Amino acid sequence: MVLDPGHNGGNAGRPGVINAPVPAGRGQTKPCNTTGTATGRGYPEHAFTWDVAQRTGALLSAQGVRVVYTRTDDSGVGPCVNERAAIGNRAGADAVVSIHADGSTAAGARGFHVAYSSPPLNAAQGEPSLELARALRSGMAAGGFPVSNYLGSDGLAPRNDLAGLNLSDRPAVLVECGNMRNAVDAALMSTVDGRQRYAAAVASAVISYLAHYAGF
Numbered sequence: 319m320v321l322d323p324g325h326n327g328g329n330a331g332r333p334g335v336i337n338a339p340v341p342a343g344r345g346q347t348k349p350c351n352t353t354g355t356a357t358g359r360g361y362p363e364h365a366f367t368w369d370v371a372q373r374t375g376a377l378l379s380a381q382g383v384r385v386v387y388t389r390t391d392d393s394g395v396g397p398c399v400n401e402r403a404a405i406g407n408r409a410g411a412d413a414v415v416s417i418h419a420d421g422s423t424a425a426g427a428r429g430f431h432v433a434y435s436s437p438p439l440n441a442a443q444g445e446p447s448l449e450l451a452r453a454l455r456s457g458m459a460a461g462g463f464p465v466s467n468y469l470g471s472d473g474l475a476p477r478n479d480l481a482g483l484n485l486s487d488r489p490a491v492l493v494e495c496g497n498m499r500n501a502v503d504a505a506l507m508s509t510v511d512g513r514q515r516y517a518a519a520v521a522s523a524v525i526s527y528l529a530h531y532a533g534f
Contacts, residue, residue, distance in 0.1 A: 319378065319524060320406040322388040322416035322482065323371035325354035325364035328395040340400045343439065343484025350398035355421025357504035366507050367417045368392040370495065373517030374417070374524075381525060383534070386411065403485035412532040413450055413524055414490035416482050419507060420497045422468060428500040429466035429473075430458045433492040435483035436476030446489035450527050454493050457523025461515055463496065489531075493520065 329336045330353045342348040354363030368389075375385040386409045388402045397405070406414040420427075434451040438444040455473040459465065465473040477483060483490050495516050496503035506512035528534035 319383055319413040319415070319528070320386045320388065320409055320411040320488075321371045321375055322402050322406070322414060323364075323367035324416060324418040325352060325367060326389055326394050326396060327362075327364050327368075327392040329353045329364070332395045335395050340398045340481070341485070342399065342479070342481035344478060346479065348399060348481050351396050355419065355498050357498045357508060358501065359504070359508070361498075361504070361508045363419045363421070363498060365392060366419050366498070366513065369513050370516045370520070371417050373514055374520045377517060377521035378524060383524070383528065399481035400485055403482045403490075406486055406488045406490060411488045412534070413527055414486060414488050415450075415454065415520060415524060416490070416492040417520065418492060418494050420469070420494040421499050422497050423499050424468050426500075427468035428497045428503045429464040429468075430496050431466035431470035431473055431475045431494050432458075433470075433475045433477045433480060433483065433494070435480070435486070435490070436478060439484060440487050442487050442489050443483070446531065447483075447491060449531055450489045451491045453523045453527040454491055454520065457519045457526065458493070458495075460522065461519030463516075463519065466494070
């Protein structure tokens with residue numbers, strides 16, 4: 319499977335690169351990448367996603383899953399969103415999970431949601447991606463994380479504007495683990511134990527999906 323930790327630690331220092339437009343699917347273009355958000359105390363999304371992805375990958379590898387990452391460190395630039403999708407496509411991944419955290423400033427906004435491509439542009443973006451999204455929702459909920467109270471419906475968010483999902487020809491989802499601008503979510507994301515909990519929830523969901531839908 320492919321794990322895609324959102325953003326990267328060097329993005330802020332290379333605005334010319336990350337602001338350049340790239341294909342985003344459905345005839346759209348988007349900036350190559352962004353810097354991501356951060357908690358009120360300055361803990362950055364790129365560091366959170368990198369750590370959770372590494373922890374998730376370790377848990378999956380221990381159960382025999384071959385894991386590919388879209389980036390190899392937290393100090394580089396990019397890769398661009400279209401290249402992230404291409405990595406999953408080239409790998410022939412049974413599942414692609416992009417790990418993010420939201421930055422909503424809406425009062426009281428907290429909780430996770432899982433985005434998937436809708437309407438689907440190919441067969442993998444149809445029922446396989448929806449089943450992967452449902453598995454992630456179940457895994458996150460079982461891990462004790464609250465469903466988003468401000469975006470999506472019952473933890474699921476159909477999207478037509480996310481390049482990594484639009485350009486994927488593999489089952490793919492994007493999980494916003496919580497809202498970094500919410501003090502409760504941010505406190506959990508900022509701790510090692512909290513990030514291990516997120517990783518355990520994602521890994522459990524992936525194993526469940528692979529077992530039921532990919533013959534693992």
